[in-house]
Amino acid sequence: MSTAKAFTDTQIKPIRFSDNLPAPLSSFIYDGKFEISRSVSQSEFDALVGRAKDELAASAKKPYADQRYTPLAVSAARSFAWLGAKDSGFYTYKNGTAISFIAQPASEKSTAFVLDNVRARDDGEVPTAPGVCLPGAFVESEQPDRARAVGVTFRLKDHPDVLIFFHDLKVLKDQPKLTSRQKNEFVWTSEFGVGKAVKLHGVFPWQTVKLDGREGVGSFGTITRNDDSTDYGYLVTVQGDLNASTDTPDLLLYVERNAAASQGKTPVTADELEKIGEEVAASIKRR
Template identity: 75%
Template sequence: MAMKFGTMHRYLAMIFAVVSSVPTLAAQQEECVGRYRLTLPSDAQVAMTTEKAFNGRQSSPIRFSDDLTASLSSFLYNGTFLISRSVSQGEFDALVTQARSNAAASAQSPYADQRFSVVKVSGKQSLIWKAATTSGFFTYIDGTAISFLARSGSEQRAVDVLDHLKVRADGEVPTMPGVCLPGVFISSSQPDYSREVGVTFRLKDHPDVLIYFRDAKALTGQPKLTSRQKNEFVWTSEFGVGKAVKLHGAFPWRTVKLDGREGVGSFATITRRDDSTDYGYLVTVQGDPDAATDTPDLLLYVERNDAASQGKTPVTAGELEKIGEEVAASIRRR
């Protein structure tokens, strides 16, 4: 039977209203952190070491381009990394020249722990150095300045890391075994001496949304917190997100899996120091230092920071929780 015109009009209006209410989805961005990969809901910026911090002149050294700090981020893999795209070639050349000058001057020091030497120089692009208890390198590749410091008096660890290092673009996820840091990939299938790679992303369409993921090698001697205990500790002490945190739900702890490993998730309203309100989604997974295979501590934290919204409408509590759940579901061992 033919549909009457009035009924047809109302039907089409309803369809149009439903379609119009569906938000336009931006292209997702694949990323990698440590030995894991994850999917971000849209294009994102990654926090990296600032130019000032690379030259030793800034606290809170990992930041976004508008100077918003990423205090949770950590670039530790068999040593400590500084990684910056804001250091020019000229600034890097000056840094290497100064390092060589300092090494020559340190030879006159009467104390062994104050002396260091340049082991190898590859043109203007790389310099490997060593001291009594530390070693490291500086390198500059395709506009990315990288510094590495290892707690080892032998330069071999620095040599090994530099030999297996390459830069990568945002969204580029290598297929070979290795460790991802912001803008950097170190190929390796060997057990890691140490690894605590925590990276903070910020959605370009929603600069109020920060996504932090951490892959930390489980080490013997560390406090053995369960996933739930770690979740509670993060909210109450570790992150210091505000002056008050209120978990949602009568039973706020829920089972969430990262890479198929069972952990604990929670969602909270955060009251900041200035009494403003934000939201956070947290998942923690306990590692096992005694496992036959690498079984690290995993942590995902998705936060709304209204103060960083750059004039754009902040996401709602429900939207932030959904983003957190989708990112958690995407995390896989790479």
């Protein structure tokens, strides 16, 4: 989840595990960017909102209209929302969970809707209502979203060297239309920056793999890190469909071994990592 510092100051890699190690690749975007933390006390949150209100009041004296903010009416307790020329957002505190939200471009309607429909979510809780799950939060909604890039990084308790990243990306008209194969190649060569070289396994490294019952492309490779150490990665990508009658996003699953993070335990082998990747891929489904 997000660190407490992410709410009060600039935080490099603000999404982290409970032991403060970064959770790489994670992103909490649903009609705007979220920060979600259980590490902010109620008194710290109240002080944060107090400062935000002071800054909003001071913006009225700014010389340009795009520098000024106005408060939005809210009904939720311990909540504060604002509207500016370029962005809008809110702070809210629910059941020990601090949540911030910023929408760009500004949208009073979207900001108010998300605030009215977001709530804290317990670990492992699967809501029965339609909506979008985020770590520690749930936004109940049946309406189409403007943007969604929800990516969550998991770490296995028994194998701390194994990271599992799953990404749900809403297909938008203006984003590149990459096939599953093209996206797979792009991730290995450019997007994640996993090391200085990746050697894919097999004479024909591109395999057909399904996520959520949809056909995609899977591959497995040996990663050479920048320090010349070696690790392994398993990647599945599925192309979304903008014109489908139901929401059909781009999907990505990445399972990686990082032996340097094994915490004294024996790192998994290449075969073990590939098996973990295949089992996770088979388990993914929309609820």
